[in-house]
Amino acid sequence: MPELPEVETIASILCQGSPEQPALPGRHILGADLLWKRTLAEPAPGEFKSRLLGQVIETIGRRGKFLYFQLTRGWLLFHLRMSGDLLVRPRGTPFATHDRLVLQLDGDIQLAFNDARKFGRVWLVEEVDEVVGNLGPEPLDEGLTADDFFIHLHTTRRQLKPLLLDQTFLAGLGNIYTDEALNLAKLHPLTPANSLTQDQAVHLLEGIRTVLGDGIARNGASIDWVYRGGEFQNYFRVYQRTGEPCPECGTPIVRITVGQRGTHFCPQCQPAYIPNGG
DNA sequence: CACGAGACCTGTTCGC
DNA sequence: TGCGAACAGGTCTCGT
Numbered sequence: 001m002p003e004l005p006e007v008e009t010i011a012s013i014l015c016q017g018s019p020e021q022p023a024l025p026g027r028h029i030l031g032a033d034l035l036w037k038r039t040l041a042e043p044a045p046g047e048f049k050s051r052l053l054g055q056v057i058e059t060i061g062r063r064g065k066f067l068y069f070q071l072t073r074g075w076l077l078f079h080l081r082m083s084g085d086l087l088v089r090p091r092g093t094p095f096a097t098h099d100r101l102v103l104q105l106d107g108d109i110q111l112a113f114n115d116a117r118k119f120g121r122v123w124l125v126e127e128v129d130e131v132v133g134n135l136g137p138e139p140l141d142e143g144l145t146a147d148d149f150f151i152h153l154h155t156t157r158r159q160l161k162p163l164l165l166d167q168t169f170l171a172g173l174g175n176i177y178t179d180e181a182l183n184l185a186k187l188h189p190l191t192p193a194n195s196l197t198q199d200q201a202v203h204l205l206e207g208i209r210t211v212l213g214d215g216i217a218r219n220g221a222s223i224d225w226v227y228r229g230g231e232f233q234n235y236f237r238v239y240q241r242t243g244e245p246c247p248e249c250g251t252p253i254v255r256i257t258v259g260q261r262g263t264h265f266c267p268q269c270q271p272a273y274i275p276n277g278g
Numbered sequence: 279c280a281c282g283a284g285a286c287c288t289g290t291t292c293g294c
Numbered sequence: 295t296g297c298g299a300a301c302a303g304g305t306c307t308c309g310t
Contacts, residue, residue, distance in 0.1 A: 081304045117287045174303055
């Protein structure tokens, strides 16, 4: 499920609290129930528990699509993959159907990692870079300039769609926001990265920042039964709108498969790249 | 290096 | 109605 805006929304709620739930920083971890063993990437379950219990959650944040909790000693990281979610509930609430890991915290609350498809993973490590060390730059980081981005694009001839999904190239984009960003930038998803002009690179970075910013402003997207809250799904321009008119020109949106991922674009606004053809 | 297929999983929706 | 196929917000590994 979650891409950068959804993870950012969850991180912000866990960190600051909301009218419905208290903030987590400052709380002690009193207990841990691991209900699906493979959810824990590392360390082994016994060591996980002995190292985790008694620690305090100091800060909560996001890097790419990872959520991180800085603890008294070390870091607890979550990746929600396709269907993960983090839910705060009153202590003693019975386990829900797809709960994979439930942490008991002081203040009579529990934090549940719920994940229908079991793709999500949890790490407890000494250094945060053991998990997020090879991620690419944050797209919303102002330190990433259009010039940097242009140069970065020209290091490869890979197609834009799979390249933007590559977290070592840029951290945080997933299938939805990539399709939306390419549409805003009027770029075909199969365009070779090193064929972009400086102007096109500027528009692509702007498109990425616009869709991510809009997604965050609307608290992310809620596509199916998994995620609740956001409403960005009501503002998709091309994603899962196959056959519907392009909001720009009215041409029906087309769906193709790229790297085994559904890919949606407007064939009029985003014409295929033609070598030597301009 | 770049790409495609398969694996990991469950649940919903689509097509016959 | 029923049933299998296709599809879903992600990433890793392997083979070519």
